[in-house]
Amino acid sequence: MEATLTRSAADLDLDPAAQNAVVTVRDLRVKAANSRGTNELLHGVSVAVAPGTMHGLVGETGSGKSITAAAIMGLLPKGVTVTSGSIKLGDRELVGLGHNELHELRGPAFGMIFQNPRTALHPMYSVGKQMGRVLAEHMELGRKERTERVLHYLRLVGIPDATRIAHAFPHELSGGLAQRVVIATSLLCDPTFLIADEPTTGLDATVQRQILELLARLQEDLKLSVLMITHDLSIVAQYCATVSVMYQGNVVEDGTVRQVLRSPSAPYSRNLLKASRLEFVTQRERSGLTAMSA
Numbered sequence: 001m002e003a004t005l006t007r008s009a010a011d012l013d014l015d016p017a018a019q020n021a022v023v024t025v026r027d028l029r030v031k032a033a034n035s036r037g038t039n040e041l042l043h044g045v046s047v048a049v050a051p052g053t054m055h056g057l058v059g060e061t062g063s064g065k066s067i068t069a070a071a072i073m074g075l076l077p078k079g080v081t082v083t084s085g086s087i088k089l090g091d092r093e094l095v096g097l098g099h100n101e102l103h104e105l106r107g108p109a110f111g112m113i114f115q116n117p118r119t120a121l122h123p124m125y126s127v128g129k130q131m132g133r134v135l136a137e138h139m140e141l142g143r144k145e146r147t148e149r150v151l152h153y154l155r156l157v158g159i160p161d162a163t164r165i166a167h168a169f170p171h172e173l174s175g176g177l178a179q180r181v182v183i184a185t186s187l188l189c190d191p192t193f194l195i196a197d198e199p200t201t202g203l204d205a206t207v208q209r210q211i212l213e214l215l216a217r218l219q220e221d222l223k224l225s226v227l228m229i230t231h232d233l234s235i236v237a238q239y240c241a242t243v244s245v246m247y248q249g250n251v252v253e254d255g256t257v258r259q260v261l262r263s264p265s266a267p268y269s270r271n272l273l274k275a276s277r278l279e280f281v282t283q284r285e286r287s288g289l290t291a292m293s294a
């Protein structure tokens with residue numbers, strides 16, 4: 001029955017130093033400026049993702065999940081800036097790096113899976129062409145090697161007819177297939193760290209599950225560290241080892257999924273859990289019933 005609580009983790013010691021975290025965000029403050037003044041969006045956020053684990057970043061709409069992810073990637077929207085704090089990839093400080101340095105890191109060091117695969121893919125290029133362009137930007141490979149690598153990663157994400165899909169254009173793909181292509185693209189340069197920002201939004205329930213199972217399998221097989229952004233606690237419960245709960249630009253609680261879901265200490269986490277408790281209990285009861293009837 002524990003399997004319904006956490007998927008891949010034994011209890012983890014969350015101390016980022018002890019875990020040699022792949023990504024460590026500390027006391028991050030981010031502000032947005034517009035013609036009427038400035039508005040702080042993140043008020044000192046700290047998040048650590050341990051090597052080879054999936055960490056959930058959960059919270060309601062507007063709580064700051066995507067801004068945190070964008071800050072890590074160096075992709076904050078125009079007018080939004082980091083005012084203080086630190087973002088480390090291993091030992092390397094990312095705050096203060098220039099556009100070019102961050103661009104060079106994206107791909108080889110970290111990949112991103114966006115909410116909407118349709119907007120992540122360029123509508124005018126075939127799948128193979130756009131994946132090849134990503135490779136050409138980050139790796140020195142010949143044409144043949146590039147094609148082989150593209151086909152390899154398409155197969156790795158469960159696309160058996162990789163050659164046909166490489167010739168297809170994004171509008172010819174179903175939502176699930178498009179998201180598999182986005183995942184394959186994010187893996188092309190062998191990153192160790194992936195950010196998945198609501199990767200199943202807009203997909204139907206069966207496809208959602210397939211995509212989450214695929215991500216979980218890839219995370220385990222490739223020993224990836226994944227930051228899984230979601231507002232859905234049941235995804236965290238099933239797929240993540242550790243979790244940070246965000247509320248109004250703050251992390252109000254973090255820990256192993258087991259700790260946080262069993263005994264949430266922050267009032268907001270308790271409410272979030274209460275809202276999804278029915279589903280959670282039903283799932284547990286269902287496993288109990290299945291076990292009894294087996």
Ligand SMILES: Nc1ncnc2c1ncn2[C@@H]1O[C@H](COP(=O)(O)OP(=O)(O)OP(=O)(O)O)[C@@H](O)[C@H]1O
Nearest residue numbers: 032041060061062063064065066067068077080231
């Ligand atoms: N470009 C921007 N300029 C100014 N404020 C922004 C900008 N983008 C986001 N915000 C604000 O920052 C806060 C955090 O937004 P963010 O998108 O990170 O939330 P979220 O938790 O990811 O929500 P969702 O689940 O809806 O994606 C919100 O108040 C939002 O309005």
